[in-house]
């Protein structure tokens with residue numbers, strides 16, 4: 210039976226990649242339920258199957274076995290109910306900020322008034338009012354990321370899937386974007402599955418942090434950070450945050466892989 214408020218249900222999901230005579234078991238019997246408007250971070254070292262998991266939910270990769278349901282419907286292809294934000298920004302260089310943000314609505318043939326209203330709201334949500342007519346080449350990396358987030362949100366999907374979206378940013382910009390995404394999610398709640406190999410990022414953003422262990426990718430641990438809802442980077446100095454990150458770091462070390470191996 211599906212609980213009311215359940216958005217994503219993953220049951221016994223396994224993904225095997227076959228390459229010639231080599232087989233990689235990328236995910237091994239993953240079961241996970243995500244509630245509506247929950248912010249779930251999936252974290253783990255490089256190669257543990259994070260992107261594979263996200264791509265299965267997105268409908269880009271087919272499971273070898275098991276099922277994925279979004280609002281009770283089996284996922285078998287990409288769809289407008291799921292938007293993906295990748296590490297590389299996917300801003301169209303030939304469109305202005307506002308054209309980028311309104312793209313999905315234009316594609317769906319929505320009326321001009323509606324597009325304008327949605328673009329106005331989302332330009333404001335990510336603080337790009339002064340840049341709405343700017344071209345992507347005029348924007349910093351952080352600003353392009355804001356356009357990406359706004360575009361994902363403006364498409365009004367049920368689920369936002371993010372694969373290390375801040376992985377290529379410098380640390381100051383990354384932390385600012387983490388604070389902004391958290392605030393954005395508080396004012397505009399949405400079901401988010403956020404992939405990262407950065408444990409502090411996961412603890413800062415997640416309602417729940419799912420730790421994957423590598424080879425094969427399995428759920429090793431689940432953490433509920435339970436931090437103050439209104440938070441900024443200063444929370445990283447709190448006893449709770451320090452204890453959680455120490456625990457998570459220890460767990461990662463026990464996997465015996467290079468924890469800071471970087472995104473992939």
Ligand code: ADP
Nearest residue numbers: 226228233235254255256257258259260261473
């Ligand atoms: P992560 O995102 O955690 O770094 P991935 O999901 O990208 O992990 O990869 C998990 C494992 O599956 C890795 O061992 C990777 O080499 C392998 N893999 C990923 N995509 C493919 C593919 N298309 N073909 C073959 N192997 C793949």
Ligand code: MG
Nearest residue numbers: 259260472473
């Ligand atoms: Mg990856």
